[in-house]
Amino acid sequence: MADSGGERTKTRDVDDLLADVDDITVDDGDATTGSSTGTADRVDNRERASRGTDQGGSRLRDRAGQLFSLRTFVVALALTAVGMALGGFVPLVGGVLGFVGVFVATFVLGAVGDRSQYLEAGIASAAVAGGWSLFGNLTLVAVGAGLPLLAVNAGIGLLAGLVGHYFGRDLRDGLTREI
Structure with a gap:
């Protein structure tokens, strides 16, 4: 039981670190705003854009993989x-x-x-x-x-x-x- 609780904490820590890295590496060309809501909006927009691109491409590959191997x-x-x-x-x-x-x-x-x-x-x-x-x-x-x-x-x-x-x-x- 203790192991699964520890794994959850590690997973949250990794997710938090990845979110911090995303916050730091967001490049929008606007250095005047440093608010966390602007950064969160940019991260959400990037995640939505990457999900849409990844899902569209992988869906096509999945369908092609299902039709012909x-x-x-x-x-x-x-x-x-x-x-x-x-x-x-x-x-x-x-x-x-x-x-x-x-x-x-x-x-x-x-x-x-x-x-x-x-x-x-x-x-x-x-x-x-x-x-x-x-x-x-x-x-x-x-x-x-x-x-x-x-x-x-x-x-x-x-x-x-x-x-x-x-x-x-x-x-x-x-x-x-x-x-």
Whole structure:
């Protein structure tokens, strides 16, 4: 009990010191007024201005961070690339199993992740499937006849990735829900 009371005093002391520093460092170009109410008004105005700027910028960063996570995208890209490669090594059915590998990779991402990452999983799946198609049919793409094939494979990869992530999220929800 005594420790928490001591911590409160320390916190108030630090806050008081910070307020004193703010009072000393306020620069308004007017050296004629030295009243505490003028200083308090200036400090309040600065705090309001800094809160508005900080909140606006951090809100935008928070929303962007909630919509798209670069770290999750890189993980999804690596998982889908490994899934596509492992599925693609099987002779005769490697093309189809590559998309099954994308499905499994995004399924794992959905089952393990603590939040839904549809955007990252979808973009990574489409990019890997499109890239796989690009390098697998480089001659057709160079001639121009392979672009529809590239688009179809990227679309199938996108669909496989989103469906895999959906089922992974559904499994996670089913396993973690209370009965």
